Amino acid sequence: MSLLFRHLRIHQIFGANTDVGKTILTTALVRASAVLKNEVFYLKPISTGPIQDADDEHIRRYCGAPQDKVHTDCLYRFHVPVSPHLAAQIAAGGEADKIVPDDTFLNSISSYVRRCASRVSGPAHLYLETAGGVHSPTLSGVTQLECYRPLFLPTILVGDSRLGGISATISAYESLLLRGYIIDSILLFRDQYYRNSEFLTPYFAERGIEVTAVDAPPPKAVDPAENLASTERYYESLNLLPVVQNLDVRHQQRLAELDSMPRRSIDTFWWPFVQHGLVKSEKDVTVIDSASSDFFSVYKAQNAEQLTSSLESQLDGSASWWTQALGHAHPALTLAAARASGRYGLRWASRAFFSDDGSTAMEVALKMALRAFSVREKLEATARKALGVLGIKGSYHGDTIGAMDACAEQGVFTCEWHNAKGYWFDPPTVSIQEGITIAVNTTNSMSWVYDLPGRLHSPLAQVYRKYISHTLDGLEHSGGPRLAALVLEPLVMGAGGMIFVDPLFQRISSTLSGNAIPLPPIQQETGAVFVGLYRLGMQSTIPFLGAAPDISVHAKILTGGLIPLAVTLASDSIFRAFYSANKAEALLHGHSYTAHPLGCEVANETLKLIEKEVQSEPWAAARARWELDGTPSVMWSLWDPRFVQALSCLENVAEVMALGTVLSIKVKDVQAGYASQSAQILLQSIRIHDHDTESFASGGVPQFSVHFRTLGNVAYFMTSLNTAPEIIRAVEDKVWKALETKKSLSE
Amino acid sequence: MSLLFRHLRIHQIFGANTDVGKTILTTALVRASAVLKNEVFYLKPISTGPIQDADDEHIRRYCGAPQDKVHTDCLYRFHVPVSPHLAAQIAAGGEADKIVPDDTFLNSISSYVRRCASRVSGPAHLYLETAGGVHSPTLSGVTQLECYRPLFLPTILVGDSRLGGISATISAYESLLLRGYIIDSILLFRDQYYRNSEFLTPYFAERGIEVTAVDAPPPKAVDPAENLASTERYYESLNLLPVVQNLDVRHQQRLAELDSMPRRSIDTFWWPFVQHGLVKSEKDVTVIDSASSDFFSVYKAQNAEQLTSSLESQLDGSASWWTQALGHAHPALTLAAARASGRYGLRWASRAFFSDDGSTAMEVALKMALRAFSVREKLEATARKALGVLGIKGSYHGDTIGAMDACAEQGVFTCEWHNAKGYWFDPPTVSIQEGITIAVNTTNSMSWVYDLPGRLHSPLAQVYRKYISHTLDGLEHSGGPRLAALVLEPLVMGAGGMIFVDPLFQRISSTLSGNAIPLPPIQQETGAVFVGLYRLGMQSTIPFLGAAPDISVHAKILTGGLIPLAVTLASDSIFRAFYSANKAEALLHGHSYTAHPLGCEVANETLKLIEKEVQSEPWAAARARWELDGTPSVMWSLWDPRFVQALSCLENVAEVMALGTVLSIKVKDVQAGYASQSAQILLQSIRIHDHDTESFASGGVPQFSVHFRTLGNVAYFMTSLNTAPEIIRAVEDKVWKALETKKSLSE
Structure with missing residues (x-):
């Protein structure tokens, strides 16, 4: 039953507390609206206390406009000045069934609002003023935030300017946010002593909400006539026109966003189980503005003449792909999912397909690549089943069986049904050994290794090219599998043992094609784990490797470590391989929580924060330290x-690599392999908390031990993007001490 | 730097607002503690305003105990009565770098607390009183809730008893909750007029927190001596001993929970990539109490003599399996994950393995089953790769390739690498046709069909047995795949077209074994989607089918539709197949967000709410309607x-089934199949919002349209467990109207 009218902008006013000036600021809003619009409505659903003090009475008195322009109303009036739930209990004389239930209460509001909307044609405003604070109880005893939620009205929060008001305002904001409300504006009184607005203005600016502080009203005059005059003068002195205009802009933006969403979705998303060839027009897209209990609020664009709500209730009759057990407990802001699409800045990709983790996203990628190749090559069913992929030994793409089948048989990472389908090159690797950088057998500086344009014409590049061509030819002649895709973990192979592959080799293999038609390259930036999104210090490896993939896979870091979400990005040519008028030819893949709003919202926030981090001072300093000449x-x-x-010069260290946030140390060990414990043993001391120096380590950093992972004889350390430099230095100290003092495994 | 001492219980006191009585109620707590314990500490980290009004001064005056028993302290004192961030700015004379930064501030508190802990041996209490409301800024300008978070002290919230105080108290609680704080108690003044405590007591009881209301203090007397006397009398009249004892109990419970967690985890969880045979003792389990920025707080049990904190900081040096980009933004309450284990009530299962969705959980289940069979049968590598599963045609277990391989080749749901590995029976189905229930060819009442004990000796049961044995024998003789597991969707096959399988057939097939040794049966209660957790009206199908599986898979409904989470449950015998001293023999499977705290916390809450729903009046009424005789x-x-x-008697309806929340309607259509649009076409009118009757439908339900899913000629409708009966009736009306008026597809 959410309400949204094109011609009638509605806002509900919530207070951070009682007595913070809701009515006064609403009066000022009504006055400003009356200057701009022909009609203004004011609704106080519940009023308690004597009629002469009623809020709607105050609005009527001071709205500064004739009564046919400003309409005020109150739906439930009680004369006792207590919380609405107590007033309702008193009025019901203790008979619980005489208390107005929530649905009746909301229906009254909804009918009132619809009546207002149907009787004005031009643009108009409606303000609904709630009672007390955000969580003050309504008639039934349910708190206001919960009770009003199905209406899903955009909100103006009136902040608290008194002592303690910073806290009250932020907590009220968080309670609103927890229910998914749109908060368009925060208003509060200016107070020269407590200066809450000075604190709150930047605080909320960072969260995208404008705070407006206005002078508090003059003290109440004893003489009624004088009081009337001074109050009127006070209102004349306020100017909320900019706020009202900003609210209009927000309203228009919301409509524009909803209007454009079907087109943007059709152009960007790759929906699970959907045959996109059957999605004929924008009308075929269901735009869900919000959800509450069993209902979606579905947006239907209205033209300027239509005076009904653009939001319609639609029962979620499949319990959201069978997942809903108790109705939509938290609002499913699908709006947020749509916003994600424009944010990746990966221009090669045209489609985003969501799933739950890197492994499922790889399965999606493989299904895409295999189908695209089969369609292009017009393969029959038998030939399709026999396709393989091309990759690099040591790569690992996830634990589901399809993802495993895209990797070489690796010994430990296997299972009964694992069937390695393809061919995998032996990788030339990069590492620092005894202070010297090496790539394969050449001895050069690390930056030289990563300077690909400079190396593309080197003799080694020629060797790589020959090796790759020769291998692929041999494969074809020996009746090896037909290769349908090239699957790469760019720069570093993680699970395989933190193997840094020579980027030149990856670059050449991604541009050399073994088949008559090009393989769709898949890049598993799993999680943008190691690579994308700055894990290795760069936003993306695409410009670096000089080759954009047809498909890429992103997970892990995408949601900042909070919730599972993964995305498979695809180029238009891949998308077209599934596009037809036949539903059965669609990509019939989709998990129950595909593109769940929590994941998308968190991912958006993560991407925003990461972009900030990249510009930070510690990053600039670290970059400078690695600059040569x-x-x-x-x-x-x-x-x-x-x-x-x-x-890298220590006796017990075989090799080291550092890139971006990652530090990888391979210790010397004849056994090696996944089952080796050598890295664990050599570094075990840094797992132990040092109680002797209880509270502080050097540099003012509190004492800590370090949790880290090993892959056999490789230990790796990974910081967050925003780990403080002094913490990184402290870890370096600990690692240094552990490895320097413990010369070998037997010590 | 979280703090937790066995012998020193610490609580921080937060206020729902300023001036709500924090200091008075803390004084009462200190007095009660002094009665029970030898030593009590009171810390006011920041005090603003004149010294004679300082909170620590008040405590000293009224603590009712000698100074060697009650120790009070203040770390930062300012004499201007403004918010701490303003006081700090004034004291710094505008020089920003003279303001105490957060880490220095927290280090001072931490050092003070550690000193207190080291100098008392017996049990003692420490109260830390914050300033203003929960979100009031600290010296640096960061709000208190954020600033104090690394210390992770359990909280006492002082509620607001004034007008608007209900809202302020709930919002403050929600702000605390958003940061993961443990809230042990809520205290507030009793107010006979506003009666906030009467509202808040049941509100928080439902959330597991005890609210204690006490009399407000008497008005301040003008004469200092009289004021002292009346205040002292007031404190004497209060009795917070039960509160203090309850806080002691909470403290002990927390320690007991942490102490027992390693053992419970070892006994219950199946960790990814872990060789359980190498987990020698409880010491090998890392218990993470909370996480903040780059650090875990790891619990180390202390004995009674140790006076240091039981929580140690440990750097998350692998960025939580590479997922953390910005530190732990929200506290990762691994505590919550541990609580999940006891809740399923599925006694046959001994281990829980977490993953992200039903499909990945099925991959885990298959890996478990195939390995268990291979180990029991001592199969060589080649034989292992050739294993298959036994199932029923029309079943579908997920979109990842391994899960697909456990299903028959189905035409549309296929992909290049899909390779159906096993054998699938043709299913005898159940439905209602023209008012008559049929199972296969027998004509009987619906309850008779589901009365399995009664049917086990029927001639049909004999037919099923013969059919199954005969088929399996034939398969063995014809060189079919060796079968390693029986994989079932109990009662209904969803994606296959909402096919209700005769439960007698499933029961017999789950007890008949085709091989010399029993197959591990896997039940895919995906999400407890259709079956478990009451989707079909019963908690579990296990007692119903009379056969417990070795492995079962649960997803979807588990988290109430909010976040991806799945669990694969396994019996001890399955778990043992992976148990050895060799790491490489462990189940090497695990996704980055395995058992993520948000999912586990939400799942626990969902399970709690579902158990309530099952006892509800609408469920009892619906059950009664289906009772025969x-x-x-x-x-x-x-x-x-x-x-x-x-x-089921309508002309255009082929058959209908209803079970629990599910209604499935198969319409008559010669085309049928997945690509058929017939169910869509016949029912399309109920997708359309009826604008003529704008606001209300019959029964006071607001007007709505219905979103539903179809599988070819099958439309199905699914309610939440708590959908209101009047909404279900309204949907029935809409469906009835659509099907009754539209006689055939061509109309």
Whole structure:
């Protein structure tokens, strides 16, 4: 029963507390609206206390406009000045069934609002003023925030300007946010002593909400005539026109966003189980503005003449793909999902397909690639089943069986049904050994290794090209599988043992094609785990490797470590392979929580925060430390280059690599392999909390131990993007001490 | 830097607002503690305003105990009575770098608390009183809730007893909750007029928190001596001993929970990539109490003599399996995950393995089953790769390729790498046709069909047995795949077209074994989607089918439609197949967000709410409607039996089924199949919003349209467990009207 009218902008006014000036500020809003519009409505659903003090009475008195312009109303009036739930109990004389239930209460409001909308044609405003604070109880005893939620009206929050008001305002805001309300504006009185507005203005600016502070009203005059005059003068002195205009803009933006959503969705999303060839027009897209209990609020664009609500209730009759057990307990803001699409900045990709983790996103990627190849090559069913992929030994793409089948048989990471389908190259690797950078057998500086344009014409590049061509030819002649896709973990293979592959080799293999028609390359930036989104210090490896994939997979970091969400991005050519008039040819893949609003909302927030972090001072300083001869290097790390160099010279260290947030240390161990415990043993001391120096380590950092992971004889350390430099330095100290003092495994 | 001492219970006191009585109620707590314990500490980290009005001064004056028993302290004192951030700015004379930063502030508190802890041996209490409301700014300008979060102290919230105080108290509570704080108690003044405590007591009781209301203090006397005396009398009249004892109990419970967690985890969880044979003792389990920025708070049990904190900071050096981009933005309450284990009430299962969706949970189940069979049968590598599963045609277990391989080749739901591995029976089905229930060819009442004990000795049961044995024998002789597991969707196959399988057939197939050794049966209660957790009206199908599986898969409904989470439950015998001293033999499967705290917390809450719903009046009424001859039937539905019967007699309806929340309608259509649009076409009118009767439908339900899903010629409707009966009746009306008036597809 959500309400949204094109011609009638509605806002509900919530207070951060009682007695914060809701009515006074609403009066000022009504006055400003009356200047701009022909008609203004004011609704006080519940009023308690004597009639002469009633809020609607105050509005009528001071609205500064004739009564045919400003309409005021109250639906439930009680004369006792207590909380509405108590007033209702008193009025019901203790008979519980005489108390107005929530649905009746909401129906009254809804009918009132619809009547207002149907009788004005021009643009108009409606303000609904709630009672007390955000969580004050309504007639039934349910708190207001919960009770009003099905109407889903945009909100103006009136902040608290008194002592303690900063806290009250923020908590009220968070309670609103928890129910998914749209908050368009915060108003409060200016107070020269407590200066709450000075604190709250930047606080909320960061959260995208404008705070407006206005002078408080003059003290009440004893003489009624004088009081009337001074109050009127006070209202004349206020100017909320900019606020009202901003509310109009917000209203128009919301409509524009909803209006454009079907087109943007058709152009961007790859829906599960949907044959996009059957999605004929924008009308075929269901735009869900919000959801509450069993109902979606579905948006239907109205033209300017239509005076009914643009939001319609639609029963969620499949319990949201069988997932809903108790109705939509929290509002499912599908709006948020739609916003995600424009944010990746990966221009090669035209479609986003959502799933739940890197492994499922890889399964989606494989289904896309195999189908695209089959369609292009017009393969018959038998030939389709025999397709394979091309990859690099040591890569690992996830634990589901399809993702595993895109990797070589690896010994430990296997299962009964694992069937490696394809061919995998032996990888030339990069590491720092005894202070010297090596790529395969050449001895060069680290930045040289990552300077791909410079190396593309080197003799080694020629060797790589020959090796790749030769291998693929051999494969074809020996009756190996037909290769349908190239699958890469760019720059570093994680689960395989933190293997840094020579980027030149990846670059060449991604541009060399083994088949007559090009393979669709898949890049598993799992989670943008190791690579994308700055895990390795760069936003994306695409410009770096000089080759955009047809499909890429992103998970992990995407939601900042909070909730599962993954996305498979695809180019238009891949998308077209599934596009037809036949539903059965669609990509019939989709998990129950595909593109769930919580994940999308959190992902958007994460991307926003990451972009901030990239501009931070610690990042600039770390980049500068890795600069050679004052030239910025693409190869840099939050770990100190001197530490990395020194580490690589230690007796028990085989090799080290650092890139972006990652530090990888391979210790010397004849056994090696996944089951080896050598890295664990050598570094075990840093897992232990040092109680002797209880509270502080050097640099004012509180004492801590370190949790880390190993892959056999490789230990790796990974910081967040915003880990404080002094913490990274402290970890370096600990690692250094552990490895320097413990010369070998047997010590 | 979280703090938790066995011998020193600490609580921080937060106020719902300023001036709500924090200091008075803390004084009363200190007095009660002094009665019980030898030593009590009171810390006011920041005090603003004149010294004679300072809170620590008040405590000293009225604590009712000698100074060597009650110790009071203040760390930062300012004499201007403004918010701490303004006081700090004034004291710094506008020089920003003279303002105490958050980490220094927290280090001071931490050092103070550790000193207190180290100098008392017996049990003692410490109260830390914050300033203003929960979100009032600290010295640096960060709000208190955020600033104090790393210390992670359990909280006492002082509620607001004034007008508007209900709202202020709930919002403050929600702000605390958003940061994961443990809230042990809510205190506030009793107010006879506003009666906030009467509202808040049941409100918070439902959320597991005790509210204690005490008399407000007397008005301040003008004469200092009289004021002292009356205040002292007031404190003497209060009795917070029960509150203090309750806080002690909470403290002990927390320690007991943490102490027992390693053992419970070892006994219950199946960790990803972990060789359980190497988890030697409780010491090998890392118990994470909370997480904040880059750090875990790890619990180390202390004995009674140790006076240091039981919580140690540990750097999350692998960025939580590479997922953390910005530190732990929200506290990762791993505590919550541990609580989940005891809640399923499925006694056959001994282990829970978490993943992200039904499809990944099925992959886990298959890996478990195939391995268990291979180990029991001592199969060589080649034989392992050739294993298959036994199932029923029309079943569908998820979109990842491994899950698809456990299903028959189905035409549309296929992909290049899909390779059906096993054998699938043709299913005998159940439906209502023209008012008559049929199972296969027998004509009987619906309850008879679901009365399995009664049917086990019927001639049909004999037919099923013969058919199954004969088929399996034939398969063995014809060189079919060796079968390693029986995979069933109990009672209804969803994606396959809402096919209700004769439960007698499933029961017999789950007890008949085709192999010399029993197959591990897997039940895909996906999401407890259709079956478990009351989707079909019963808590579980296990007692119903008379056979417990070795493995079962649950997703969808588990988190009430909010976030992805899935669990694969396994019996001990399955778990043992992976148990050894060799890491490589562990179940090497695990997704980045395995058992993420948000999912586990939401799942626990969902399970709690579902158990309430099952006891509700609408469920009792619906059950009664399906009773025949007054006998309760296992077969019942929220849909009305008369509606279902009548529907099945309509000309254009082929068959109908209703069970629990599900209504399935197969319309007559020669085309049928997944690509058929017939169910869509016949029912399309109920998708359309009826604008003529704008606001209300019959029964006071607001007007709505219905969103529903179809599978070719099958339309199905699914309610939430708590959908209001009048809404279900309104949907029945709409469906009836659509099907009754539209006689055939061509009309």
